[in-house]
Amino acid sequence: MAPDPLIAAGVPGLVDLDPATFRAAAHQVVDLIADYLEGVEGYPVFPAIEPGSLRALFPAAAPDAPVPLGEILADYQALIVPNATHWQHPGFLAYFATTASGPGILGEMLTAALGQNPMLWRTSPIGTELEGVVVDWLRQALGLPEGFDGLLTDTASTSTLIAIAAAREAAGLKASAEGLAGRPELADGVRVYASAEAHSSIEKACMTLGLGRASLTRIAVNDRYEMDPAALAREVAADRAAGRVPLAVVATIGTTSSTSVDPVTAIAEIAEAERLWLHVDAAYAGPVALLPELRAPFAGWERADSIVVNPHKWLFTPLDASLLLTRRMDQLRAAFSLQPEYLRTIDRVRPVRDYNEYQPQLGRRFRALKLWILIRAFGLDGLRARIAGHLALAAEVREWIAADPDWELLAPTPFSTVCFRYHPAGVSESMLDELNAAVMDAVNRTGEVFLSHTRLAGRFTIRLAIGNLRTEERHVARAWELLRREAARLGAGG
Ligand SMILES: Cc1ncc(COP(=O)(O)O)c(C=O)c1O
Secondary structure, three states: OOOOOOOOOOOOOOOOOOOHHHHHHHHHHHHHHHHHHHHHHHHHOOOOOOOOOHHHHOOOOOOOOOHHHHHHHHHHHHHHHHHHHOOOOOOOOOOOOOOOOOOHHHHHHHHHHHHOOOOOOOOHHHHHHHHHHHHHHHHHHHHOOOOOEEEEEEEHHHHHHHHHHHHHOOOOOOOHHHHOOHHHHOOOEEEEEOOOOOOHHHHHHHHHHHOOOHHHEEEOOOOHHHHOOHHHHHHHEEEEEEEOOOEEEEEOOOOOOOOOHHHHHHHHHHHHOOOEEEEOOOOOHHHHHHHHOHHHOOOOHOOOEEEOOOOHHHHOOOOOOEEEEOOOOHHHHHHOOOOOHHHOOOOOOOOOOOHHHHHHHHHHHHHHHHHHHHHHHHHHHHHHHHHHHHHHHHHHHHHHHHHHHOOOEEOOOOOOOEEEEEEOOOOOOOHHHHHHHHHHHHHHOOOOOEEEEEEEEEEEEEEEEOOOOOOOHHHHHHHHHHHHHHHHHHHOOO
């Protein structure tokens, strides 16, 4: 018998790690994970490093010889962990949180080991059917009617891109078959509408789908940063009069800057009258709808054609997991289905579903597994209680700010994100942006908490966003203490 070429090349026996080595290393990894989570508060949320300082820590080329796993894990501890932004730190109050919860991490570990690719039912029966189960569990828990089906994607950006691609098909553009270039009936352009405060992912979807950034019309907002539906109606009418083709409107429940809530019912009226696809972006705030008594901001979202909610934002699921719900799966399929022979199924019973036909990618992760574990481990009541806790904490922070005459709230707080600035008497408007940027930077440099900012009505605005599972009252209290301390120091010319 000819010698095994791998063995001849010096690769002993099994090509992967042998089971005993794998088991020992895996136990070590679990200890690293548990130690990290237990001690995460000991790290500065954002490390004291400057851009470009890390590359030099690593060899310029990959090693030719195998490196022992023990050495790799030691390097992980020394080089990787200290140079991370610690999203899992309870003082992480920037952007919108992404929590790698215990159940979510366990789910990720098992997902990696099973290595499923639920692109076809046949390539992962359980990946496919469990996705249907979890999507429907979440639909019910969010209080949405049975007509909604859906899928799990990587991010809200992808979910929204899929929704807008489906909107093109629903409008009869046959864009997936014919493209958009050189079509006289579209010569004056197509239009997608979203508020001035809507997320950049909508604009990116327009760029990616060949509609162009010019196809996105930003609709004016009121002084609460909510879309003005009358302005939407006017824009649509003007576009029709000018020969442009209105396709879709995106309403946001929980905008990125201030978490404002567009008036979805009024927008749905316009969308229905104008036959526009209505996509609701509830990427951040969606999980609040798990609490039936707090569904007022969601009124009308059941009339949407599609809705995005991100479990990887406020549902304690490690990146990535975005839930795209839609009443029109057929239009998603029209936008993305291709069946080359090598993907055709020869099952006699029609498969439940081949999810790749509803999205741009072929290969996909088994995201349903971590959600199935997480939802069961916390229970819907556990998830509700945690979200309610975050809302209560945000209300408390809002009260502290409102009670201090040197500070100013800059937007309503419909959910768990508070927008504010330092505004002591006697400091002119022209100085406030710089002063607030300096205060936030000084607070972040302490490493104890991490805040981010936005601009509202042209003003530099500090955002304190609660959504990390590990954040407790003492962490937001410390953030407030540091803000006041640094503001007093810098405001006094410090
Ligand atoms: C309202 C809203 N929509 C969409 C997104 C994009 O989310 P993702 O990073 O999952 O694409 C964000 C991100 O913060 C967001 O706040």
